[in-house]
Amino acid sequence: MSTFKSMAISSSALSAQRLRMNILSTNLANAQTTRTEEGGPYRRRDVVFEASPTGNQFADYLDGTHDTKLSKVKVTGIHEDQGAPRRVLDPSHPDADADGYVELPNVQVMTEMVNMIAATRAYEANATALNETKQMAMKALEIGR
Amino acid sequence: MSSQLSISSQAAENLFARLRDVRKESLAPVSPDASQAGGAAKPSGMSFFDQLQARVAEVNDNAKVADKMAVDVVTGKSENLHEAMLAASTAELTFNLMVQVRNRALEAYQEVMRMPV
Numbered sequence: 001m002s003t004f005k006s007m008a009i010s011s012s013a014l015s016a017q018r019l020r021m022n023i024l025s026t027n028l029a030n031a032q033t034t035r036t037e038e039g040g041p042y043r044r045r046d047v048v049f050e051a052s053p054t055g056n057q058f059a060d061y062l063d064g065t066h067d068t069k070l071s072k073v074k075v076t077g078i079h080e081d082q083g084a085p086r087r088v089l090d091p092s093h094p095d096a097d098a099d100g101y102v103e104l105p106n107v108q109v110m111t112e113m114v115n116m117i118a119a120t121r122a123y124e125a126n127a128t129a130l131n132e133t134k135q136m137a138m139k140a141l142e143i144g145r
Numbered sequence: 146m147s148s149q150l151s152i153s154s155q156a157a158e159n160l161f162a163r164l165r166d167v168r169k170e171s172l173a174p175v176s177p178d179a180s181q182a183g184g185a186a187k188p189s190g191m192s193f194f195d196q197l198q199a200r201v202a203e204v205n206d207n208a209k210v211a212d213k214m215a216v217d218v219v220t221g222k223s224e225n226l227h228e229a230m231l232a233a234s235t236a237e238l239t240f241n242l243m244v245q246v247r248n249r250a251l252e253a254y255q256e257v258m259r260m261p262v
Contacts, residue, residue, distance in 0.1 A: 003238070007231055014227045062164055127227070134234050141241050 003137045005070065009054060010130040012072035017123040019075050020047045024116050031107040034095040042105040044081040049073050081106055197246070204239045211236040 023045050033042040051071040083106040091100030191199070211232040217223035 004235060007235070011228060011231050015225075018227075062161070062168060130231070130234075134238065137238050138241070141238075141245050 003133060005054060006133045007130055009070065009072050010126045010133065012052075012074060013126040014123060014130075016047075016049060016073045016075050017119050017126065021116065021119045021123070023047055023078060024112055024119060027107050027112050028109065028116075031105060031109055031112075033105055034093075034102060041085045041103045042107070043085075044083070044105060044107045045078050046081060047075050048077040048079060050076040197250075200246075201243060204236075204243045207232070207236040207239050 027044050030042040036042050050073070052074045054070045054072045085103040085106050087101045088104055089100055090096055090102045093102045096102045211229070214223065214225070214229040214232045218226055218229045223229070
């Protein structure tokens with residue numbers, strides 16, 4: 001039923017934005033981290049979204065209800081920002097190099113905050129879309145009452 | 146080689162179209178035989194009340210799923226808060242639809258009962 005399909009699409013967007021929010025929180029939490037498992041300072045991460053076809057299940061093909069024009073969104077990857085780390089002079093820091101410089105993550109707190117606002121607004125927009133779909137179905141049930 | 150194994154999307158589409166036709170034929174109600182035209186031809190397939198019963202069971206399943214997801218969220222088994230809310234919405238919608246169908250069926254019955262003989 002396409003009402004529920006539309007809701008599933010909105011739901012996939014909510015999941016994607018929530019994952020994006022998790023990544024942004026990771027960036028903010030590690031804005032000062034100088035040690036990572038791979039060595040060196042933490043590198044800023046970001047998500048890559050991809051449109052993925054909805055209703056590509058075998059049963060949908062059999063029913064003829066698959067629609068290539070509808071697509072959900074999914075997170076295909078989390079990539080690391082390869083920008084250069086910030087170098088700050090702090091000779092007393094245990095991770096300082098021979099010249100007394102410490103490499104700090106390439107995380108810009110302002111940018112992360114702005115991205116966070118964008119993620120929140122996108123989540124709200126998709127939640128609204130979901131509610132509107134539900135409202136439409138409820139209105140349809142009032143026909144002829 | 147691989148050219149023999151690969152199947153073009155056009156061919157796949159044709160295959161699915163054929164499968165669809167076969168399925169439609171198998172689901173279609175069997176038309177009463179011409180030789181028995183005089184007899185009481187019993188309609189095949191599910192009756193209205195069988196259908197209704199199956200849908201009611203589906204509505205019940207939706208409610209159960211929504212219930213389980215809500216329990217999973219509050220007990221910390223799942224983090225999919227929005228999916229739990231979505232399941233609750235789906236259950237509510239399908240329940241409302243069922244109630245509307247029931248109202249219409251009841252109205253029709255009462256209309257018949259009011260018919261002066």
